[in-house]
Amino acid sequence: MTSAGPTTDDESEPRAARKRRAILGAAATVFLRNGYVGTSMDEVAARAAVSKQTVYKHFADKEALFSELVTATVAEASDSVHDEVLHLEDSGDIEADLRDLARRQLAKVMQPQVLQLRRLVIGEASRFPALGRAFYDLGPGRTLTTLAGVFAQLAERGALRLEDAALAAEHFNWLIMAIPLNRAMLLGEDEPPASELERYAHAGVRVFLAAYGPR
């Protein structure tokens, strides 16, 4: 990160890190409220209670700031989904195991801030394709790859029957998430009742196992 101009700040590392965090927090609020075009670095600086110079010291421009916000938010949500998938165990009750995974995945993906950011990234995907790509690769793409690997192992042990583990992972993912995710995207239903998510997890796993479960 290079300095964007002369500055009188002589920040110690911890202080710089604190400011960086404050700027990202302010950016989340301002971008999610005003959209990409409606956001100015001035407003982010004011909200973070730092100078505009400090904002530019940490982030070269608005696009870099937005990109870092997307990357940080998605990576955080994705890390935990990724861990959940890796820890999917073959307890001998594949239906219970998958239902448990489905529930946890839904809880991570259906976080209001992640949903708001997803809407913003989709809205800007034509103009900033790299952002959509980053969201995909760090989020759903990464989860799908891990899930496909785990499904292939389960198939080897006879707990699933499948020929194309990547396609099976996509089917699982969307049977669980497409209904609430699509409603969130278009209708802004960012906090559906837990009982509804439970119902989607349950029904999605049932359909998945009818096609891919052991005979």
Place this chain on the structure above:
Amino acid sequence: MTSAGPTTDDESEPRAARKRRAILGAAATVFLRNGYVGTSMDEVAARAAVSKQTVYKHFADKEALFSELVTATVAEASDSVHDEVLHLEDSGDIEADLRDLARRQLAKVMQPQVLQLRRLVIGEASRFPALGRAFYDLGPGRTLTTLAGVFAQLAERGALRLEDAALAAEHFNWLIMAIPLNRAMLLGEDEPPASELERYAHAGVRVFLAAYGPR
């Protein structure tokens, strides 16, 4: 439609209709290129080769123009999907019938202009919830309702086995469309190869029938 101010135009009906069409065509281009915030009525007027006054005569403000664009585009795509669903016949080969429907649905939903508009509506859904609601109700919501009705009839005739026709319709819809639609939303893959869509239609129907098909 009320006049938004004094005008010297004394338009005959056909001429007014022509101008309205020209304005909507220009609006599609400008909104999809620049986003909602980045679009001005001036630019739409210039592109439609009409005066700004004429634009305001037809559309009270930018929101009304955008709303009409969304409504017209989605209703047009949705009308044909709706007809396809209604004409789903029980030919005795439910797999072939559903595969045929899936293929046609994908062709309508995966039109580049409909996808671009979907991205734009999602991006603005927080600020303009009525638009997301209109897109949902005229598009996926309407298709899902019709599909649920048709599935319930097929179940009565023994061609499907289901308890919750609305949930089965959602599962069918997303097994077919979620993969390419999500890739289009985040990755801008608005024109996937036909062979890929064919594969999603085929595999989606197979999974659906494993869960909901006759024994």
